[in-house]
Amino acid sequence: MRDVLIVHSQVSLMRNYPDIPFDTRQNPEDAARVISRTRSALQGRGFALHLLRDMSQDRHMALLEAGQIPLWVRNDRGTSAVMLPLDGSACVTLCGTAHVAIAAKRPGSALPEAAEACFAIDDALSRRVSFAFDEELGYLQGQYGQMGTGMNAGMRVHLPLLLRSPQMEEIRKEAQRAGVQFFVPSAGKKNEFGILDVMNASALGMTESEICQLVSNQVQKLCDMERELRQKALRDAPLALEDKVWRAYGLLQTARVLGQEEFWRLWSDVRLGAALELLPVAVDKVDGLVPEALVAHLRSYAEEALTGEDLDACRAARVRELLGEKPLL
Amino acid sequence: MSEHENEQVLCEDCGQQSAVCTVAVMMGEKVMHRKLCQACMAKASMAIAAGNLGQVLGSILSAARNAAQSRAEEAAEEGKPQQAAQEQPLPALDGDAEACPQCGLTYEAFRKQRRPACAACCTAFRQSVKRVLSESCASLQHVGRRPVTEAVAQRKRAHLERLQRQLEEAVAREDYEKAAMLRDALRNEENRGNA
Numbered sequence: 001m002r003d004v005l006i007v008h009s010q011v012s013l014m015r016n017y018p019d020i021p022f023d024t025r026q027n028p029e030d031a032a033r034v035i036s037r038t039r040s041a042l043q044g045r046g047f048a049l050h051l052l053r054d055m056s057q058d059r060h061m062a063l064l065e066a067g068q069i070p071l072w073v074r075n076d077r078g079t080s081a082v083m084l085p086l087d088g089s090a091c092v093t094l095c096g097t098a099h100v101a102i103a104a105k106r107p108g109s110a111l112p113e114a115a116e117a118c119f120a121i122d123d124a125l126s127r128r129v130s131f132a133f134d135e136e137l138g139y140l141q142g143q144y145g146q147m148g149t150g151m152n153a154g155m156r157v158h159l160p161l162l163l164r165s166p167q168m169e170e171i172r173k174e175a176q177r178a179g180v181q182f183f184v185p186s187a188g189k190k191n192e193f194g195i196l197d198v199m200n201a202s203a204l205g206m207t208e209s210e211i212c213q214l215v216s217n218q219v220q221k222l223c224d225m226e227r228e229l230r231q232k233a234l235r236d237a238p239l240a241l242e243d244k245v246w247r248a249y250g251l252l253q254t255a256r257v258l259g260q261e262e263f264w265r266l267w268s269d270v271r272l273g274a275a276l277e278l279l280p281v282a283v284d285k286v287d288g289l290v291p292e293a294l295v296a297h298l299r300s301y302a303e304e305a306l307t308g309e310d311l312d313a314c315r316a317a318r319v320r321e322l323l324g325e326k327p328l329l
Numbered sequence: 330m331s332e333h334e335n336e337q338v339l340c341e342d343c344g345q346q347s348a349v350c351t352v353a354v355m356m357g358e359k360v361m362h363r364k365l366c367q368a369c370m371a372k373a374s375m376a377i378a379a380g381n382l383g384q385v386l387g388s389i390l391s392a393a394r395n396a397a398q399s400r401a402e403e404a405a406e407e408g409k410p411q412q413a414a415q416e417q418p419l420p421a422l423d424g425d426a427e428a429c430p431q432c433g434l435t436y437e438a439f440r441k442q443r444r445p446a447c448a449a450c451c452t453a454f455r456q457s458v459k460r461v462l463s464e465s466c467a468s469l470q471h472v473g474r475r476p477v478t479e480a481v482a483q484r485k486r487a488h489l490e491r492l493q494r495q496l497e498e499a500v501a502r503e504d505y506e507k508a509a510m511l512r513d514a515l516r517n518e519e520n521r522g523n524a
């Protein structure tokens with residue numbers, strides 16, 4: 001069953017060629033070798049190669065918004081390239097944090113599925129090319145955090161109540177000792193969107209499935225704590241909670257101008273209401289608003305480089321459309 | 330060689346961790362590139378999607394302050410000097426090569442940047458690489474996936490070892506017919522490997 005607290009799961013596998021310096025920014029010829037070698041190894045497997053420098057900035061940004069390039073994978077407009085799969089299975093970023101970064105994102109709790117999608121491409125590649133590998137250190141990397149399996153496994157969880165609780169700092173330290181790191185995406189004010197990214201801190205000495213298990217065990221613990229807080233809120237202040245989520249829902253359904261920060265705040269409240277079944281909307285539908293309501297996606301949708309109020313008006317319209325605007329009686 | 334000495338890039342926001350990503354941040358028409366560490370990157374991800382540099386800077390700077398603060402607090406708690414775990418200086422040459430045979434990075438330069446520049450650096454400076462890894466990894470032995478060709482070679486080694494064992498057992502119990510068969514099989518397998 002889908003755990004409604006888990007927004008998405010994302011896995012990346014980093015690989016490097018043994019004979020090319022890790023950092024390809026110094027020498028364009030190194031980058032060209034990485035790109036041509038990987039491109040020919042993946043020939044006929046349904047990938048379209050794009051050099052970031054030839055791609056519009058909005059298109060590049062849209063890849064980041066959609067998580068096709070994970071936020072933790074460096075990508076330089078000057079030297080990096082992306083190989084986009086026709087079937088949407090997994091995306092390959094070249095000449096960034098590693099020569100080859102295979103990444104897949106799946107909704108909900110799906111680290112093993114995302115990992116499998118990466119493994120399929122890794123297998124295909126490693127039949128045609130050799131990656132730097134050492135019996136002891138595993139897949140060799142320029143970054144210590146990836147040395148070993150080369151794997152990063154991340155889960156995005158929606159924990160609006162837990163993130164506001166004072167125990168959070170203690171929980172973070174404990175998780176750190178267990179080998180996972182927390183990132184709180186926010187846009188200034190504290191934990192406003194209730195989102196937490198949980199990811200493994202190192203990649204050596206554990207198998208890929210142990211890494212997935214470690215992250216998802218930590219996430220389960222966090223979810224249990226959040227659920228307890230939600231039950232408590234439903235018991236102690238049901239009216240306040242119901243009022244909060246309905247207000248947010250009403251605003252998303254009716255706003256005519258919607259800034260991005262406000263969108264995220266409302267999104268978080270509506271997602272809470274949907275997960276608690278206080279609102280007549282499915283969590284998946286709420287999750288579907290991201291990345292559609294983000295800048296580059298809106299510009300692509302509108303086919304226009306919108307800014308300022310035009311952009312915010314477009315966001316409001318798009319959100320109303322996706323959510324299904326209720327006619328006002 | 331000497332061009333490697335300045336290679337380590339610190340995060341442009343917290344100034345503490347090494348930068349691992351360059352993010353494109355849109356400000357109106359302009360795209361700014363900022364080099365960030367993994368932590369600052371994730372903290373800023375939402376604001377970056379918003380395309381608002383002010384927000385990004387605000388959130389990253391406050392995040393960095395919080396991180397620095399909590400690091401200081403942790404260090405004070407445990408009575409350790411700040412960043413002890415992160416930046417323990419690597420010792421002078423200790424069983425490692427003087428330079429990477431592939432890219433030429435010297436040990437001295439590696440010691441400063443604490444980062445291998447190519448795959449061959451990882452083995453040339455193995456002891457030091459392991460020392461850094463031991464700060465964050467529970468075990469220093471890779472387990473898990475291996476390159477397909479590696480995996481095939483390993484299976485093959487295991488198969489040859491099995492045949493060799495069976496051959497020795499057959500000889501020991503004087504089953505010469507079986508031993509001859511196994512010897513042929515072994516020879517075939519080995520020849521196939523060399524072809």
Ligand SMILES: [Zn+2]
Binds near residue numbers: 340346368370
């Ligand atoms: Zn940083």
Ligand SMILES: [Zn+2]
Binds near residue numbers: 431434447448451
């Ligand atoms: Zn080297």
